[in-house]
Amino acid sequence: MQKRVVSLWFPRLASDRFLRARTMDAPFALTLRENNTERLYCLNMKAEELGLRRGMGFSDARALFPDLQTCPADPRADSQFLRALARWAARYCPWVGQEGTDGLVLNITGSAHLFGGEAALLADMRARLSRAGLTARLGLADTRGGAWALARFGEGVALPDKTLEKIAPLPVAGLRLSGSVCDTLQRLGINSIADLHALPRATLTRRFGREPLLRLDQALGDQPEDVSPLPDPPRYSARLSLPDPIGLASDVMAGLERLLGQLCARLTDREQGARTLQLTLRRVDQASQQVELRLARPLRDPARILPLFQKGVETVDAGFGIDQLRLEATLVEDQPLRQISHASSGPDDKLDDLITRLGSRIGLDNIIRFLPADSHIPERSYITASAAYSAPGGAWPVLHHRPLRLFPPEQIAASGRTPPRGFRWRRMALSTARATGPERIAPEWWLEDEAWRTGLRDYWMVETRQGRRLWLFHTPQNPGWYVQGEFA
Known part of the structure; x- marks a missing residue:
């Protein structure tokens, strides 16, 4: 029986996965930090039509198109999604393998007739992926290498024993060669697979090693290349x-x-x-x-x-x-195993x-802990996280004493730039015994925060004669006094 292989390529796997639950008509890209630089990781079609490409610097892309919508990429979630697609593809054949980080390979030998033939099988596959919101390119050939080349460089079907005729016009990169070998071949004028196939084999091997010939033979079926299905995850x-x-x-x-x-x-x-x-x-x-x-x-x-x-x-x-x-x-x-010593x-x-x-009584998700955050704004100096899915943080990164209790600012009737001698707060009449300050805090201009639209704040620690130790601040731009916290 003639071997037949389908290659499935998802050129926008990450962005398609992200946008499946979020409809967006604007240009969109996922970003990933590489070598201390934020770069575009995966783009939707509208972003590619603007001329943006994967690997482009994020700052350069935003300078060209300020309206570009972005979000951090999650390669681990993308990998899990690809494995889920592999399980879905098993409906077409029992042998489904993974091809890199954005593709699948299927050995459909003997199973195409169950779907009405190869054309019907590919049409069904395209329709289902399209309904799922995924962009996919398919290639079908006698070999894994031939199907890979067709999926990425000339989406189509190679008839049985006609693989060379179908892939001959494709570029040499369709043979899965390394980038350096492709560049060298192109500099020598060898641009297509047909050009490479016409070269003497001995000369090609002496110049480039055995990689080009191995990939060429695999694409033409002269060297065997099996489809290894993904192993089932271990069950404990x-x-x-x-x-x-x-x-x-x-x-x-x-x-x-x-x-x-x-x-x-x-x-x-x-x-x-x-x-x-x-x-x-x-x-x-x-x-x-x-x-x-x-x-x-x-x-x-x-x-x-x-x-x-x-x-x-x-x-x-x-x-x-x-x-x-x-x-x-x-x-x-x-x-992982941990190294221990006599001391610990x-x-x-x-x-x-x-x-x-x-957690067994009230639920793990209901147990939270406070973790320090890198911000000098009091309201942003901490975050809440699930205690079961986070580790205890270190000391709070602040240089000044902070109140134990922090609450939304509550305005009091007072005037002037120094704390009032007496004021009313929460129906209590209080008088100032000692005030320490001011500590000036400026808003984080790069963030939109409605609570900080008044601008600068001058914070004071006020000890009252009634025993309350309060945290007050004054807003110079729009004069007013507020209580935001209480010390222990």
Whole structure:
């Protein structure tokens, strides 16, 4: 049977993925920081029509087109999306491989007739990808190299045993040669695959090594090149079948201890840690009870994980008994081995265990922590982040004392450039005992902030005779006094 291969190329994979959920008619580009320079990573069609290209400096692009809409790229999400497309493409054939970071390769030998022929298969593929909002170019040939060249340089179909005729006019870059080899060939006047094919093989090998001939032979089918399907992701699970039903929580915990030992051993072998674990308990009446454990940090230590299951196991209704336990790590993350020494055995993980216990009661997403932010504006000097998906930050990067409590500015009746001797705040009559300041803070002009449209602020720490220690500021441009914080 004649081998047939389809190459799928997504020239705008990253931007198409991003814009699938955000309709945008304006020129748009994703940016990525490379070598301390922000560059255009992927563009939509309108941005390419303006003359912008991938790899162009972001500042240059914005100088040419100030209305260009941008957003940071996420290569990891793009890779996951490509793997999802590979799983989708398995509907056409069982052999689907990944081609670089923006393409797929399918071995459709023997499966095209299931869709009404090769033309119908390609038409169905194009229609489905178009409905999904993805730009795709397809190539079909007898070889992987030939299909790759057609998808990227001459989208089309090469009839069986006619691959050379179809790819001959294409540039030499269609053979997947390195950039330096392509440049050298073009300087010598060898611009197309036909020109390269006409050269003496011995001369070509002495001048450029075996790469050009290898790629040419692969494209023409003289050298074999298989399509290796993507391996299935590893599954971390363990199961325990019981000869007699059990119903006590202590018995379930004993069985869970055995399962955790097996599961964590597999995680350790692959340097992975579990973030979400699911325990399924099958009863004798075939009903199932599930206990899910979401961890604040990836773990693979059975001794630490086992007590965290206790509360969930105690709530299980065993019915007439449980005859099977199944434990699965539904979400895992990388957890490389850590070097320890005689002076330190690693970080203290008690806080992570506490967050996990609290999260099992109120939800991990409801536990947040404050982290320092690089801004001198009081309202922007911190951010909130999920405690389970962030690490504790360092000291706040401020040079001056800041109040423990910070709230939106509350205006008080006062005048002058120095703190008033007496004022009313929150229905309290207060008198100033001592004032320290001023500390002048200017707005961040590059950000739009409605609260700072009054301009400069002069902050004072005011100690009142009534015992309150307040943080006041004065706005020179639009004279007024406000209370924004309170010291401990």
